[in-house]
Amino acid sequence: MIVCLLVVLAGGAAAWDCAVWTSEYAPTAWTIRSYVHWLDEPTAQVYAADRAIIGGFDVNGWGPDYPFLSIFGPETGGNPVRELQAQLALAVFPEAIVLAGDAAYVAAGPGGILVVDLANLAAPVLVATLPTNGSCRDIAWDAERDVLVSAEWDSIRTWSTANRTAPERIGALRVGQAMAVELRDETAFVANGTLGLAVLDLTLPEAPTLLGQAPAGGNAYDVALWGDQALLASPTAGLVRIDITDPALPTWRSVSPLSGEGVQVLVHGDFAYVLSARVEPFGVDYLDDVQLFQLAEGRRPVLLATVLHAPLQKLAKAGDFLAVAKGADVLGLPWRCPIVVPVPDQPASGGLDQPFPNPFNPAATFRFALPAGHRGRVEICDARGRRITTLWRGEGDARPHEATWRGTDAQGRAVASGTYVFVLRDETDGTTRTRRASLLK
Incomplete structure (x- = not known):
């Protein structure tokens, strides 16, 4: 069994009193080290070891032996340690989570999309499972139009969330292997596992259309947007920069080599953090780097530093901090870093x-x-x-x-x-x- 470690992050003062994330049990006898990296000083290697500090509360514990969704409550009596408020068992490990008011939508890979009712944060309820066309890798939510977008094995699907706990499928478009999706206004940018970047027009969510596409010089696993550029993490090409000034005519501009296979890209300010992975020769151990790139308009991203070298599988970012998990199971496979989402609760102050x-x-x-x-x-x-x-x-x-x-x-x-x-x-x-x-x- 691949063992997953809970690692979470946040930064700065927040108005939200709860957090939701997912994880999987890991035996306490195994060595666990989590790292939090301060993004405001991107080249400084400042880490907090052995625990992750999230917006004034501490996470350094273990859960049951299954994937779960956890909710930690607000601070009480000035105590910065927030206590576990509720857990909800899940059948599979989630790939992504988005929140829509009192509902959470979970991209659950082969398990489709899970709909969780969070009206009572002390007792989250799994109210529906939405079947998808193959594995659901990522989801994004358009809050203004109440539309959920799912990246599935060979297509992008749209769902009306007018009824938050009972989403209704309204449209679909086959785009090949959809690995990740980012939304900007009424446009979806899709990292395509076979084509590179696909750009979709969602003006009519019930009838998505293909605006344009650009090759990545290989497949693409993740996408992030920065100004008029789309950045693709490609396991075969590296960090690919696509000009999206005109979304209908996305244009390949440059590629920056990575130390391994591009798995994930996160943007913070004028910097991009890229997770690259490679298999150690003559073994199954993974060696992973978090590589930091400087971004500039109209120029190829410039590698500044490798800010972490460890067995990893996923990054997470919120506020001013980046969090990763360092460690591997008995087979040498890296732990996964789960997704962290702030829950809009009842803030006592502004x-x-x-x-x-x-x-x-x-x-x-x-x-x-x-x-x-x-x-x-x-x-x-x-x-x-x-x-x-x-x-x-x-x-x-x-x-x-x-x-x-x-x-x-x-x-x-x-x-x-x-x-x-x-x-x-x-x-x-x-x-x-x-x-x-x-x-x-």
């Missing part, structure tokens, strides 16, 4: 999440919350503090809300490229929270 993506073009989405009864507003300002537009004004209800800024001023005119400040002003207690993000055209 909070402002980091806009995503960053850099962005044309839109950035973020979440904010105000205490119940507090009046406030959300503004976009330029780097000098001048207000560009007001996105929201109202009264808080102690719940997180999502907003999107599409790079326009109060008159609806497009603004120039640059760094903008997202501001949450609490007019009741006079506090202000800010986040920065860059518009890159």
Whole structure:
């Protein structure tokens, strides 16, 4: 049995009080080391060993001998250690998790899509299993249109989530081996295991169409977006850069060699973290590197450093931290790093999440919350503090809300490229929270 280790991450102050993730049991007698890497200093090898610290709470324990979905509760009495609130057994190890209000959707590989009701965080309930066309490798959710997109063995499928706990399949398109999917507005970017990059038009979710495709010089296992570029992790080519200025005409631009096979790519600011894997000669042991690349508009990514060398299988990222698992089972196979997702709970105080993506073009989405009864507003300002537009004004209800800024001023005119400040002003207690993000055209 391949043994999986729970490793999670987060960074900075957060307004959300719970976390959901998946893992699998590993015997305590085996050596376990987890590492947390601070992304704000990308070339500095600063790690926390033997445990992962997540947004003010500690995870360093074991679960039952099966894959499970775990929920840890909020801080109590100033104690930074959050206690396990609930677990839900799953039949297979999940590939990805997304949240939609009180529902969680789990890409469960050959198990299809699992729908979990989180209305009661203390008692999560598996309410449905959605069959997919082969193994479901990845999922993404369009919150504005209530549409779920699944990457399956040979196709992309769309699901209406108007009824969050009973999604309805509405469309499909065969695109070959779909390994991963990223959404931007009404467009899906798919890492194709046989073709490279496929770009889909989801203007009509019930009738997705192929906009364009670009070869990767081999197959592609993962995709990440940065400005007008798509980055592909390819096991045969390396880190491939595709120009997506015109999504209908994606164009191959460059390839950066890796130390092994490209498995996963994550973007943070102007940096890309790429997981590359290779099999040790004359054995089954895996040697993996997390390689750091500097990103620049119109240029090939430049390798800066190898920030970690260990048996790995998956990375996870949230906020300002990267987490990985170091270790292997008795067969030399690496542990998997599970997926971590913040759960919108009942924040006692206000909070402002980091806009995503960053850099962005044309839109950035973020979440904010105000205490119940507090009046406030959300503004976009330029780097000098001048207000560009007001996105929201109202009264808080102690719940997180999502907003999107599409790079326009109060008159609806497009603004120039640059760094903008997202501001949450609490007019009741006079506090202000800010986040920065860059518009890159």
